Amino acid sequence: MNERIKNLREYLLDKKHHQFRRTPGELGIQNLSDEYKASGFSPVKRSAACFSAMLEKEQPVILPGEKIVFTRTVTEVPEVFTKEEWDAIKTSHYIHEKGYVCNISPDYAYTLTYGLEARKEEISKRLEDAGLTKDQKEFLLSAYSSLVSLQDCIEKYAQYALSVGETEIATTLQAIKCNGATSFREALQLLRILHFSIWEAGNYHNTLGRFDQYMYPYYIRDIENGVLTKEDAFDLLEEFFLVCNKDSDLYPGMQQGDNGQSMVLGGRSMTGEYLFNELSRMCLQASYELELIDPKINIRVDRDTPAEIYELGSQLTKIGLGFPQYSNDDVVIPGLIRKGYAEEDAYNYVVAACWEFIIPGVAMDIPNIDALSLIECVRDCMEQLKDCPDYASFYSLIEKEMANRLDAMCKKHHNIYMIPAPMMSLLMDGTIERAKDISEGGKYNNYGIHGTGIATAADSLAAIKKYYYEEQKVDYSAWMNALTHNFKEEKELQELLRKEAPKMGQDDDYVDLIARDLLNSFDRALQGRINEKGGVYRAGTGTAMYYIFHATELGATPDGRSADEKIPANYSPSLYIKQKGPLSVIKSFAKPDLKNVVNGGPLTLEFDQSVFRNDESVAKLGMLVRTFITLGGHQLQLNTVCKEKLLDAKKHPENYRNLIVRVWGWSGYFVELDECYQDHVINRIEFGL
Amino acid sequence: MNSLNSIQQGTIFSIEEFAVNDGPGIRTTVFLKGCPLHCVWCHNPEGISPEPQYMMKKDETTVCGYRITADELASRLLKNKEIYSLNKGGVTFTGGEPLLQYGFLLNVLRKIKPEIHTAIETSGFASEEVFREVLPLLDLVLFDVKHTDPAIHKKYTGVDNQLIRKNLECLCSSGKDFVIRIPLIPGINDTKENMLAVLDIIRDAKSLQRVEILRYHKMAGAKYSMIGKEYNPPFDPEIPPRVYNVFEDNNINTIVL
Numbered sequence A: 001m002n003e004r005i006k007n008l009r010e011y012l013l014d015k016k017h018h019q020f021r022r023t024p025g026e027l028g029i030q031n032l033s034d035e036y037k038a039s040g041f042s043p044v045k046r047s048a049a050c051f052s053a054m055l056e057k058e059q060p061v062i063l064p065g066e067k068i069v070f071t072r073t074v075t076e077v078p079e080v081f082t083k084e085e086w087d088a089i090k091t092s093h094y095i096h097e098k099g100y101v102c103n104i105s106p107d108y109a110y111t112l113t114y115g116l117e118a119r120k121e122e123i124s125k126r127l128e129d130a131g132l133t134k135d136q137k138e139f140l141l142s143a144y145s146s147l148v149s150l151q152d153c154i155e156k157y158a159q160y161a162l163s164v165g166e167t168e169i170a171t172t173l174q175a176i177k178c179n180g181a182t183s184f185r186e187a188l189q190l191l192r193i194l195h196f197s198i199w200e201a202g203n204y205h206n207t208l209g210r211f212d213q214y215m216y217p218y219y220i221r222d223i224e225n226g227v228l229t230k231e232d233a234f235d236l237l238e239e240f241f242l243v244c245n246k247d248s249d250l251y252p253g254m255q256q257g258d259n260g261q262s263m264v265l266g267g268r269s270m271t272g273e274y275l276f277n278e279l280s281r282m283c284l285q286a287s288y289e290l291e292l293i294d295p296k297i298n299i300r301v302d303r304d305t306p307a308e309i310y311e312l313g314s315q316l317t318k319i320g321l322g323f324p325q326y327s328n329d330d331v332v333i334p335g336l337i338r339k340g341y342a343e344e345d346a347y348n349y350v351v352a353a354c355w356e357f358i359i360p361g362v363a364m365d366i367p368n369i370d371a372l373s374l375i376e377c378v379r380d381c382m383e384q385l386k387d388c389p390d391y392a393s394f395y396s397l398i399e400k401e402m403a404n405r406l407d408a409m410c411k412k413h414h415n416i417y418m419i420p421a422p423m424m425s426l427l428m429d430g431t432i433e434r435a436k437d438i439s440e441g442g443k444y445n446n447y448g449i450h451g452t453g454i455a456t457a458a459d460s461l462a463a464i465k466k467y468y469y470e471e472q473k474v475d476y477s478a479w480m481n482a483l484t485h486n487f488k489e490e491k492e493l494q495e496l497l498r499k500e501a502p503k504m505g506q507d508d509d510y511v512d513l514i515a516r517d518l519l520n521s522f523d524r525a526l527q528g529r530i531n532e533k534g535g536v537y538r539a540g541t542g543t544a545m546y547y548i549f550h551a552t553e554l555g556a557t558p559d560g561r562s563a564d565e566k567i568p569a570n571y572s573p574s575l576y577i578k579q580k581g582p583l584s585v586i587k588s589f590a591k592p593d594l595k596n597v598v599n600g601g602p603l604t605l606e607f608d609q610s611v612f613r614n615d616e617s618v619a620k621l622g623m624l625v626r627t628f629i630t631l632g633g634h635q636l637q638l639n640t641v642c643k644e645k646l647l648d649a650k651k652h653p654e655n656y657r658n659l660i661v662r663v664w665g666w667s668g669y670f671v672e673l674d675e676c677y678q679d680h681v682i683n684r685i686e687f688g689l
Numbered sequence B: 001m002n003s004l005n006s007i008q009q010g011t012i013f014s015i016e017e018f019a020v021n022d023g024p025g026i027r028t029t030v031f032l033k034g035c036p037l038h039c040v041w042c043h044n045p046e047g048i049s050p051e052p053q054y055m056m057k058k059d060e061t062t063v064c065g066y067r068i069t070a071d072e073l074a075s076r077l078l079k080n081k082e083i084y085s086l087n088k089g090g091v092t093f094t095g096g097e098p099l100l101q102y103g104f105l106l107n108v109l110r111k112i113k114p115e116i117h118t119a120i121e122t123s124g125f126a127s128e129e130v131f132r133e134v135l136p137l138l139d140l141v142l143f144d145v146k147h148t149d150p151a152i153h154k155k156y157t158g159v160d161n162q163l164i165r166k167n168l169e170c171l172c173s174s175g176k177d178f179v180i181r182i183p184l185i186p187g188i189n190d191t192k193e194n195m196l197a198v199l200d201i202i203r204d205a206k207s208l209q210r211v212e213i214l215r216y217h218k219m220a221g222a223k224y225s226m227i228g229k230e231y232n233p234p235f236d237p238e239i240p241p242r243v244y245n246v247f248e249d250n251n252i253n254t255i256v257l
Helices: A003-013 A016-020 A032-039 A043-057 A083-092 A108-127 A134-163 A167-178 A184-200 A216-224 A230-243 A278-290 A307-318 A329-338 A374-379 A382-387 A391-412 A422-426 A454-470 A476-484 A491-499 A509-526 A546-552 A582-590 A615-630 A643-651 A675-683 B070-078 B081-086 B098-112 B128-137 B150-157 B162-174 B192-202 B218-223
Strands: A094-100 A262-266 A296-301 A325-328 A366-373 A416-419 A447-452 A537-539 A603-608 A635-641 A660-662 A667-669 B009-017 B027-032 B053-057 B060-064 B066-069 B090-094 B117-122 B140-144 B178-184 B208-215 B254-256
Touching (some): A003 A230, A032 A043, A043 A184, A043 A422, A108 A167, A134 A167, A134 A184, A134 A422, A167 A184, A184 A216, A184 A422, A216 A230, A216 A278, A230 A278, A262 A278, A278 A307, A307 A615, A307 A635, A366 A391, A366 A546, A374 A391, A374 A454, A382 A391, A382 A476, A447 A509, A447 A546, A454 A509, A476 A491, A509 A537, A546 A675, A582 A615, A582 B009, A615 B081, B009 B070, B009 B098, B027 B070, B027 B098, B066 B070, B070 B098, B098 B128, B140 B162
Parallel strands (some): A262 A296, A447 A537, B027 B090, B090 B117, B117 B140, B140 B178, B178 B208
Antiparallel strands (some): A325 A635, B009 B066, B053 B060
16 A cells, blocks of 8 residues: 555545535435426436436545545435325335345446447437337436436546646546546546446445456556556555445445445356456455455355465455455356356356345346245244144245245235436446336346345254154243243253254254255245246345344244344354354355355354464465365355454444444444444354464 | 273363364364373463363353263264365364373374374373374374473473473484474573573474464463462563574574464
8 A cells, every 4th residue: 555545545534525525405406306296207317317416516526646536525316206206106116125226236347348428329329219119218318318417527527637737637537538448547437437426326235246357458458568567556456445435424225334335356257267367366455455344355266266365365354354255156156047047147146235146237136125034934833833743744834934925025026116227227238229227127137035044943943853853852832931931931941952952053964954954945935936027036045134123023932042132144153052163164054055045145254353363374264265165155254353342342432433344244334333233243153262 | 080091081171173273274173181281371271180170151150171982082073074184184182281191092093093184282291102102193293392491391380391302302203293382481481592402402303394482472361260270370471472583593494473
């Protein structure tokens, strides 16, 4: 990190750029929806008009030392519908989250290559088609006007840069205002603008995709032509990473930090080549030096990935950013193909905001549309335990419960409505050809369902199988009393369940195979279901924030968990169990058929910081990750924490403003999290010395 | 104390998976209970007594140490043999002093040896016969050296170092891969003189892999109160030990932890 980057980093961490921010109210654009209603604008036209209004109000700002510009100064995206209009839409439609297109992976490469002017020409040409419907025309015109507004804003920035003597910035901006990028710097600047623009249009959880792949040609050309040194390239790269942290507090998410700026490095190509290049390496190094929460790094690996890459990743884990997260091409790619993705698309997969596997440019999947609580399925069958003569019949009840819940869930996902996204559409393949907004669908329109409480569910079933059916140690009334009264008078039973019963994470086939059954049943229960857009449903092992939601009204569970105890986040062992160690955990969690749960959701391992005192132990962490991948694990995230530090940070947040933790599928600043999320991190079991 | 001679059963107090500081690769470390030494700086005081004992952990009384058969321990260790071989790792037996329960240790080693890379971490305080018998069953020995001076050794560890010296000399000439570990205790063994004396013994050993210098950590006393003991080190735990890396100067691979 050179002085320039160091100073810029400090500037941003001190939030000095917040001084330039204005609210829509201050700028007089808070009531756009009234105007749109009065003018009778169509939804897509409103989106484009709102985008233009925002860009018009953006005040050009060049922060001290900046080379890659564009800073968000308008704090919020105004509503495009009036409250009454939106209420009416909501009553007749299913609205996913905030109603905006989100959590997909744009194709930046195409526009980086051809440039904004060519995109306009592409639209003009498409508009010549006499067979276009009125709606199609309206969409194309909206996309066109979005490009014009964006070019105007770039011009405004360029003029400002000239006026303050920043000629290099001005030259770069003027080049990419019309043309595709011809250098690494231009490519980074245009990427910044495209990424900026989709946030500006109200879209969120906007990922960065396979940055090391689509940026590499620009990088290597500059290096080979001698127009850029590696040091200068690294300097620009670090600045781009910094830039991702500039406006992220304005981005919508469940919690500060949950902003979806994921970046995916490496991966196997269809021809068998492992695509980890010099730029991938530089990305890891930049993250290592900057120690910031964005972009959130993922590495695609497989059984043949060189050990060195795991070591590089582990160096990053060591400093406690909660990433990289790893995904296993050997499992994910066949899993995606199994779900109907074309081979070339499956090989191009990335992660969405957290860990959901999606395809850049072509998938309008909603991988987080809902969550099935696997442990609630078990709990709700408990009363019928007495009517089931054997474990198999009890298990089939649970399968029925899953199917019933999924029936109800899938029925809900009906008549879905999304606010049109012409700017985002420009970054998704085929939208101009189809003359259709991406909110209406893409090549893939699959929905993903998270599966929460898998370990709690598997542990519960293992306990029932063992103590109710096999050993007949615990009778029906004892179970029911214990669960109804939260083990108040059944302390002995609770002790037995907590300390003696088989637990997922201890490399015990007895329970691990139950987990495998549960996940297979979850997948089977979704098979054959087609959503209204023609997409399929995918089962997953992620929880998102449902690990908090689903635990609050769960009550005590048959695994010995008390009502007030949490359930694990994502795909992880129960929080209270006595761990044998990381080897047992990875073996347990690699046993299920993970290609069947390709919606994603990582095993999470927590390590005490003291474990990684030297390079040797860091290399060993890399070996552990590689082992999980070799055993057939699908996804893994690692956290290095120091419990004392976290406890102290709760008491003295002012001393820990930069302390980073992994929450559920993203890294955030610990002191900015709600307490329930803070406590969950503290309560996870860490492996120490 | 017939348990010490039992071949079929032993007493251990922990099996730690993914122990990163006990030899190469991904390893599991088995802690055997009981130690003939009483080092004043011992950071695993619960490993000294050969019998299971009560231990207070976070207001909860637990029993530290349990009996386990050689068969069960071997099968637990063999369960992860693929992971060990995939990562050029294995199993390390430590303690306490693993050679104290030598009958049991030999038995377990024989059951796992052909399939698993094996190591012990030892104080070297064992009879020469035992030491020679165990060597062929090991791929690596982590040999602790505290002090070369017999009187000082006795004063701070409770035992004379004559046997240790003999076993170390045996190890040096055995051709068996080994690592020398020196716990560096402020004011007790962190002298240049002591380091040079250690160097003298090991400098010509061809199979010496490296020297590990383990600096005293002030958290070392944390477990004493858990087993109802007081930690009264006869040195100032706040003073960091001096590091005289005479090994590196003599081209011996050295790591300071």
